Amino acid sequence: MQTDPVDHELIQAAAHVARTRCRGDNHTMAAAGRARDGRIVTAVNAYHFTGGPCAELVLIGAAASQGVYELDTIVAVGDRDRGVVPPCGRCRQVLLDYFPAVKVIVGGGDRVRSVSIVDLLPESYVWADHQLDAEQDTARREPAPSADHGNGA
Numbered sequence: 001m002q003t004d005p006v007d008h009e010l011i012q013a014a015a016h017v018a019r020t021r022c023r024g025d026n027h028t029m030a031a032a033g034r035a036r037d038g039r040i041v042t043a044v045n046a047y048h049f050t051g052g053p054c055a056e057l058v059l060i061g062a063a064a065s066q067g068v069y070e071l072d073t074i075v076a077v078g079d080r081d082r083g084v085v086p087p088c089g090r091c092r093q094v095l096l097d098y099f100p101a102v103k104v105i106v107g108g109g110d111r112v113r114s115v116s117i118v119d120l121l122p123e124s125y126v127w128a129d130h131q132l133d134a135e136q137d138t139a140r141r142e143p144a145p146s147a148d149h150g151n152g153a
Contacts, residue, residue, distance in 0.1 A: 004103050004114040007073050010034050011084060011105060011112070014077040017042045022079035029085065031055035031076045035068040056091040060098055071098075073114060075105035083108045092120050097127040 014032035022028055027044040031054075034040055043059040046052040055076050063071060074095065078085045086106040087095060095102055096117045103114045118124075 001115055001119045004116075006105060006112055006114050007034060007075070010040060010073055010075050011077065013040045013042055014075050015083075017044060018077045018079045019081075028079045029055040029076055030079070031059040031074060033059050033063055033068075033071040033074040035063065036070045036072055037068075039066075039068065041066060041068055041071075054088060054091050056087050057094060060094070071102050073103040073105065074099075084112055087120070089121075092117065093124065093127075096121050096124055100126075 010032045014030045017030035017032065021044055022030055026047050028047060029045040030042060031044075032040055032042045041059060041063040043055050043062040045055040046058060056074060059074065063069070074087075076085045076087060076091075077083060084105055084107060087104060095104065100117065102117050104117055104120055105112060105114050106120070107113050
């Protein structure tokens with residue numbers, strides 16, 4: 001697993017949001033993502049017993065609402081000074097599907113590191129491949145254009 005330089009500013013941004021915006025049981029995690037243009041986007045989770053979205057998933061929507069459709073790096077930080085928290089399995093899959101080249105900051109203390117989402121989800125199902133297969137199936141099933149060119153013959 002190859003590691004990349006760690007974006008400590010991104011960790012600090014997520015930690016600040018976790019400290020100042022996560023209150024009670026509804027918001028316990030914060031995420032920060034760095035856009036390709038250098039901007040930092042932040043978000044918090046929306047806990048609910050029905051399976052509310054993790055901070056990383058809320059971040060994807062928050063980023064899009066700000067015109068950010070490509071993220072270089074993402075990190076999640078827990079409230080109550082829990083530090084960096086790795087993404088759950090669902091988030092790993094969604095991050096891979098949305099941003100296949102994204103780096104994810106994981107680990108704690110002096111072991112914090114930045115790794116590729118692919119390294120966090122090896123041998124994964126790639127949703128984009130499914131979409132491509134579906135497009136190819138649709139193209140195969142569509143009828144060939146008529147050779148009569150509309151003259152009723």
